[in-house]
Amino acid sequence: MENKRRRVPALAPEERRAALIAATIPLLHEHGVDVSTRQIAQAAGVAEGTIFGVFDTKTSLVVCSVIKALDPEPTLAALAAIDRDRPLRERLTRAAELIHARFAENAQIMAAARKLVMTGDASGHMVSNREALHNALTDVIAPGADELRRSPAAVASLLLLFCGANTYGPFGDPDNFSGEETASLLLDGLLIRRGTH
Template identity: 45%
Template sequence: MTSTSQRAAPLPPDERRAALVASTLALVLAEGPDVSTRQIAQAAGVAEGTIFRVFTTKDELVNAAVASACDSAPMLGELAAVDRTAPLDVRLVAAVEILQRRTTRIFRLVDAIGLKAVEAGRSRQDLSAEGALIEQALTDLIEPARERLRLEPREVARRLQLLAFACTHPRLTGNDPLAATEIVSMLLDGVRLRPGPPEPLP
């Protein structure tokens, strides 16, 4: 019988590792952590033995896949690439869409392998540093509009993160997240300067 599977041409070590991690992450998200190395090898288009020339154990590979899903570097790169010359609304919608994609992926991973397994590879220090980097990236996006806002850009960035998380979290939204445009509209209607005299504080 002729096999329908095809193995890819040999890849450089870094690319081979990345392909294994990506294939493992896709399988874990779809089926949970109990995927076999055979499934992973088939998905990556490599021989099963190739896995153990890159990773010592399957658990090490699964942990690397989880770490890749939690890595904030790609998201920070996307935020840095948002056009600073675009209107504030457009910049923030792009930012929220980036935040939502990552939030959705993380919670899919939590559903697949459990919160403890996701947290195992992430220290409190890592989370704190990541939060500061995300807040700074959002602040940089908002800064050019400072004169049109009644709050400091960093505070606007903090509120944007909170809204994006709360309005995307599957359990808080009943799996019906708000669109990025709605989240941005809700935020800006609260922070834009209003014409006329300031309203009295309650």
């Protein structure tokens, strides 16, 4: 008995586009930009030629998938949910946990993004996402501005810089930097303070 591929119902172009992007994102996590159109078609349950009915090139599909995968909205919503009445250290700890988790989850996608030539809309989306994340972090930190010797925006930049380097850099060690440790590093530094009154 012949094993036939299950037929996928016809979709409108925008629905087909969204379905192909949804099928591509997990493959980017696994294979990076080296994912093949054959793998994408198989994951989406369509013929390989179907991809080119809605995307001009494999690269355009990969770029759209990277943009979708790196959508900051879930992280922005979680940052917005942090209670601004909590002490600064608690807010910063929770924010660091969220940023660490986002960077760790998207490490392979970010590596894929770096391999792509991000131009036009893709580049604009990436810049917009970074700005939105920075602004959301600044908003979490702002109620404690009078406790800091740097502006909330500068502290947000330092947190993003540290989390990014810790996730993607050659000296990173994400397992040893919890949100609490990261907040302490930013707020307390590394010196042991003895006998302070």
